[in-house]
Amino acid sequence: MNRRSVLQGLGAALALPWLPACSQTPAPPAKAGSAPVVALDHPDAFWRDKVSEAAFEVLFEENTEPAFSSPLDDEKRDGSFVCAACYLPLFDSKHKFDSGTGWPSFTRPIAGAMGTKRDLVLLIPRTEYHCARCGGHQGHVFNDGPPPRGERWCNNGLALRFVPRGQSLPALRG
Template sequence: MASQQLDKSTPESKWKEVLTPEEFNILRNKGTEPGGTGLYNKHKEDGEYFCAGCGTLLYKSDTKFDSGCGWPAFYAEVEGSVDRHVDRSFGSVRTEITCAKCGGHLGHVFEGEGFSTPTDARHCVNSKSLKFKGKN
């Protein structure tokens, strides 16, 4: 995981030093990994998911569910860890989610899709935005 010292004020040149090219493209350039290819899409281990940029705890495995969307899906974030922004790219209006500490792009959140989760929300997150630490 990246250093905890990285945040929204960190210059892009520093991000390029600490992130892989794929992580940089997603976290800093708002890229998206191809559906069904991410390491954590079908991941079921108990533990916690941290921001691949700054190491902030974002999600816990007990909020992860199989939505069938091709990306890791969570129905809730750790309180205060995720910011939401209106995203008008690609001719539609979506809600982008970013790490509250470093501003790294995580993916998008969709609500009201009818999933039988406590929030009926689906945080569709790029695996490259995350680092996992198991409970053991």
């Protein structure tokens, strides 16, 4: 048993109605006519030699990088943010904003790119999101973002790779 499973158990036991629930925001539906994302069926160990150790810990052990440590927090160029493991495009830069939290934040993901699940690690229910293709942990979504949607998709920079507009997106891997 590890620390995460103990905390999850405590969180489930203590998730009382008076605790503020976070958004259970589902991923936006895929655009009409676009192919749905097909989930890969690889064990987490498959990705170990494809990303850095720090990225592996975030993506597949659900760690969080320190705030203000990612250069992607200050990335302001036009482009796409793709999953650092499988290269699925997750966010367009036009939906990035400075949340002041120290992590890259977005108002919405690319339709169909994310899956979500309930996270009780901090004892307060939150919505964790992950890459719909490889399952890599990206971050959490909150209801304190800017209008019109009010969402803040708070992402670990280590879980992303930035591709400037005009450059070809990398081929999906996995």
